[in-house]
Amino acid sequence: MRDIDQIHIQNSELEPFGPVTDPGSAASALLLQQGKTWPLLSGNYDGLNSVRVKRFSFDGFSVKVQFNPGRIVSSSAKVDAKSISERKCFLCRENLPAEQRGILLDLNYLVLANPFPIFPEHLTIPHLEHIPQAITGAFGDMMEITRSLGSRFSLFYNGPKCGASAPDHLHFQAGNRGFLPIESELSHLVTTYGEPVPCDEALSVHAVDDTLRRYFVARSGSKDQLQLFFEAYYQAFDEISSTGEEPMMNILAWYDEPVWTVLFFLREKHRPSHYFREDEGNILLSPASVDFGGVCITPREKDYEKMSTESLREIFSEVSLNREAFSEVVKRTSIPLHL
Template identity: 45%
Template sequence: MNIDFQEGVHKLIDEQLINWPLARDNYQGLSSVKTRVLEVAPATTMRIQFNPARIRSSAAKVDEQSIRQRKCFLCSENLPVQQRGIGFGDYTILVNPFPIFTRHLTIPHKDHIDQRIEGRLTDMLNLARALPDFVIFYNGPRCGASAPDHFHFQAGNKGFMPVEKELSAHPGKIKLLDRDRVKVFSIENYLRKTLVFESDDEEMLLKWFTRVFTFLGKVQHMEVEPMVNILCSRERDLWRVFLFPRREHRPRQFYAEGAEQILLSPASVDFGGVLITPREEDFEKLNADTINDIFNQVTLDDDTWTQVQLIFKV
């Protein structure tokens, strides 16, 4: 672990919150963000956050025409003049000025290349090792990424998402694999289909992750990549990777009109147990039944999930 590197990232955050008014104001605003917690299933909680600053991300237009008509906000030449970054290989670590976490990073690739995780999970593992205070996360191009045309990760301080704590004691936790220095678990009856990989061996972890990812690509027939959200962290000497396979970008409530509309576009943080609502009316109306319905629409279907689990019976 490079302690000095992570300290440099923490210093970057602190300095940006002093010198960049937009970031300072939005991080200060987190202290007044409304939150409430619901138990949506046994041993399964969801924290709902009313965060109006996130409307830009939650309601982002990600169709090809809309993307072509705007400047890429992750390209270095389009960053705000006050924004500073720290290099990390092919990436630049930036403070996210529209935070969910009290320490929230955006980590774009230095080149303008599409949001595709294939071949870049190693980068995610390296980031997790370099930033052990953080959870690194990836939103696929139709899975919450508001810039699907520019590859990027994000990161947030550990301990914020319920999934981090619920994994260890959840009654639905099932061990699917324990070999090649890799353990794989599923969490059943957990609102969303969830696989958890744990390993101290990068090569073996990549091998088993790739098997699942390749299978999902075959059964989903997607033009770009299978629909996934990924969380990755370093826990002592192990990597822990949460894989949330899914089948839909947004639930029908997102497109509804009038009182039926809920502007909730689930991404990695939502799958991690924190629902981000940029409108107060949605914050107030969400209940356990509605949340179950939304995740049932976007998470992987039961038949394909059964096939995924069979991958580990070899």
């Protein structure tokens, strides 16, 4: 096993690649350092220069579709229990490539360069221990990591049944702020499609149904208030889903001092019927946090070419929680008004 000291990269090694004043700037420097020393990473980042992108307009918001062949491994990953048990965990430090280095965070997480990028700067942030992907018990960590990375990055979480390619190992991902359309469109979306949810004055919560996605938007400068909302929302969603497993969700968060913005996308299922079709309607698109944020990844050119406003509506309609169930979750989400 590689010792953590062999993986953790010191600031002195990062400083030639840019100022290192906080975890966010260190992460940016790490990506540059890894690009110089890890051929797989540098090759896949070079590939980002040739990705093709087209934009589809909906009612007051947009969705980009990106043709990115480098994401075929993630998009087609087998995440059933048998497949997971038969492969080595690629997030455990003993299985990391020899070239891969990272930044150790105080909360027992390691900041790594994602070798199959979507963003110009794309990070994977696994827990040091091999523990299951589960947001209960880790939501507070997510908020702390979001604050640590600051205004450079948005953080996201894919649930074990809806987008995590390593559902057996707790991890987050992060990418450049401003890359996802929903970040710049959020104020309009909340104003146009959002309904306020009663909560403490130190917290703002809206339930949003923008005709494509259904989600909560929570904003606060208090991590405790966000934790209270998360617990209330999780309990309500868990009651509705009643599967005995984590309710299907994707979470996107960013931090503008002193306020966190957190989006909780509620899911009906992991993959749409298009994914499994055996005719011309087959589309290899398996939406996760980035897709819900407004950038849909197609690793095959034929899927990129055939993508349309109609097919996007169909796909998101299938994977998003249905309107009736979403209304019930909103109704059941009872947020304590005082700490």
